[in-house]
Amino acid sequence: MPKKSVKGRGSSTEEASPCKQSRVVSSDAPSPLCFQSPQSLFESLIQPVGTEQFFVEYWEKKPLLLQRSDPAVASYYQSLFQLADLRSLCSQGLQFYRDVNIVRCVNGKKKVLNKEGLVKNAALTTNLSRNKASIQFHQPQRFQDELWRIQEKLESYFGALVGSNIYITPEKSQGLPAHYDDVEVFILQLEGEKRWRLYNPTVPLAAEYSVEPEENIGSPTHDIILKTGDLLYFPRGTIHQAETPAGVCHSTHLTLSTYQRMSWGDVLSDALPSMLFDRSRTEVGLREGVPRRLLLADSSDVKTNRRLAAILRTLAEDLEAGRQEVTSSHMKKDFITNRLPPPCLQQLPAGGAPALEDTVCLRFKDHMMVTVESSQQSTEEATEQFVFVFHSLKNSRENHMMGDIGDEEEEWHSSKGLRFPLSHLPALRQLQQEERLPVRQLHLAADQDKLSLTLALWSESLLHVL
CATH class of the missing domain: 2.60.120.650 (Cupin)
Structure with missing residues (x-):
């Protein structure tokens, strides 16, 4: 963009020209912005x-x-x-x-x-x-x-x-x-x-x-x-x-x-620990001990560097081939936890409670996220995974970007998240991908599970019954 010249700059003395007065305008001025999407x-x-x-x-x-x-x-x-x-x-x-x-x-x-x-x-x-x-x-x-x-x-x-x-x-x-x-x-x-x-x-x-x-x-x-x-x-x-x-x-x-803290480095810092943790449960090589006195050495030797590079190379190859997912869950939760709630949010769930013969659709897709995580109560020997649905509909507009929202993980899970069995993940993905979907077509074996899933989403104002 070319450099802009400045003309008519005022002098540094107090004998300046009279102040320009701003026009008084109505607060309901027509918007040149399109809020459709x-x-x-x-x-x-x-x-x-x-x-x-x-x-x-x-x-x-x-x-x-x-x-x-x-x-x-x-x-x-x-x-x-x-x-x-x-x-x-x-x-x-x-x-x-x-x-x-x-x-x-x-x-x-x-x-x-x-x-x-x-x-x-x-x-x-x-x-x-x-x-x-x-x-x-x-x-x-x-x-x-x-x-x-x-x-x-x-x-x-x-x-x-x-x-x-x-x-x-x-x-x-x-x-x-x-x-x-x-x-x-x-x-x-x-x-x-x-x-x-x-x-x-x-x-x-x-x-x-x-x-x-x-x-x-x-x-x-x-x-x-x-x-x-x-x-x-x-x-x-x-x-x-x-x-x-x-x-x-x-x-x-x-x-x-x-776009604060939205760099590739931020994503890698968030995603790599969980990716390595998951792979360590299935790859014996990642659970083998490091060379003796590695932590006392001033720097790692060539053999150690090659071993680490091989691990990272395998991870990169699996990412490129689609065999490994990138899950930056902390960044996603931080965004969902702290973003503005939708201005058009109704206090009551939309429409009547869903039934098997109804057709439904998700509301506020941009305000929700679906993750698969281990239960906090599960032990290391018997880790059980669940599907969590987090959303920002209960966020406080008054605290937006003010640093007042607590980050207690357990408290946030209970107040802004729904937990489902892992078997519900395909049905949730269906709802995310489809514009409208009959309840009976949800990928769940039991009708009761279809009803309980849609009712839970509806009660959080995340589901609309058409």
């Missing part, structure tokens, strides 16, 4: 760029700027969140640090101006006008229904968590110093204008945690002015900074971030 939502978000072009040319490669001239799009973006919305939310007990950060970039360093306790309107006003500080509001989808709808669809589209933050920055001010993050970032400009400067990535595909780069970061590769309704994407690892130019009272933008 996760695919259609993302397509409408990045239009006119197609999804195939986006993932071939931009995803994890380079920034993409989409400038919109349609007033309807600008009005919709404004309706997603404004400073007035944050002021209204102060009555709901917002807290510093947990919900709101007050930050300012001073001499290239981040300065946090938070106080303890609840966030008051007066504090927002003081920090914006007098301290020229930025307001960072964490995870607004907890309060704004339209952002909930957007992020829930994006989580289904990417198969990964999608977080968000609101940044409100006053005129001629910058909230954060130049830095890079470990997520893929989509910027939506909601109010006013903001100047973005992007630099070359510190390393291809940033490491696990965001770290402020060295002061000497070179010249920007992109110098961009975002206006209300514009969208900017840049890959993780891209050094960036943003400021509100002169003549703009304040600027509000929304960051949508995704």
Whole structure:
């Protein structure tokens, strides 16, 4: 993407032009986004760029700027969140640090101006006008229904968590110093204008945690002015900074971030331990002892390296031939446990209770996962496997991406999972693959098993009786 020039930049003196005022818009502005499916939502978000072009040319490669001239799009973006919305939310007990950060970039360093306790309107006003500080509001989808709808669809589209933050920055001010993050970032400009400067990535595909780069970061590769309704994407690892130019009272933008800890290394770290454990039960060679004093040696010898390489090579060959499955169960559970619940979820099961003569279909397929695991009560000598169905329908929207959800495995199993005998796996796969299926055609021998399976799914609002 060519470098963008900047014209009409305000001077550094206080004699600036009058502030541009944001239009007051209705919260029910018509949406230019299509919520029919996760695919259609993302397509409408990045239009006119197609999804195939986006993932071939931009995803994890380079920034993409989409400038919109349609007033309807600008009005919709404004309706997603404004400073007035944050002021209204102060009555709901917002807290510093947990919900709101007050930050300012001073001499290239981040300065946090938070106080303890609840966030008051007066504090927002003081920090914006007098301290020229930025307001960072964490995870607004907890309060704004339209952002909930957007992020829930994006989580289904990417198969990964999608977080968000609101940044409100006053005129001629910058909230954060130049830095890079470990997520893929989509910027939506909601109010006013903001100047973005992007630099070359510190390393291809940033490491696990965001770290402020060295002061000497070179010249920007992109110098961009975002206006209300514009969208900017840049890959993780891209050094960036943003400021509100002169003549703009304040600027509000929304960051949508995704694909944190979603690398090949993360998948291998999750999948390899369980794969090796399963194979060790059937392959004697993996249960043979390692060479004597291996742990006391400074490094392994050539013979040991060859033995390990042979084991990994056999595993790789079985993976390629389809004789070994990759089961990244921890990553899947983490996603299902922490993602947003569907906005359209009804509190009661859909339709009447299923009967043998009924035809049924799964609801919220993107919100459930089926795994085969050993029972926690089983002993090592007699391991019994069960089928577990986990889902996110009972997840808390209020805690989304806030780190408040407990990770006690046993508690989560009991509250958000269903357990079935291993014999039920073919029937569950049927339901996952078919759009509609007669209960009698389920791959289970007994009619009672067919009824108990469908009733359990129906009672969790995962099954619809047609």
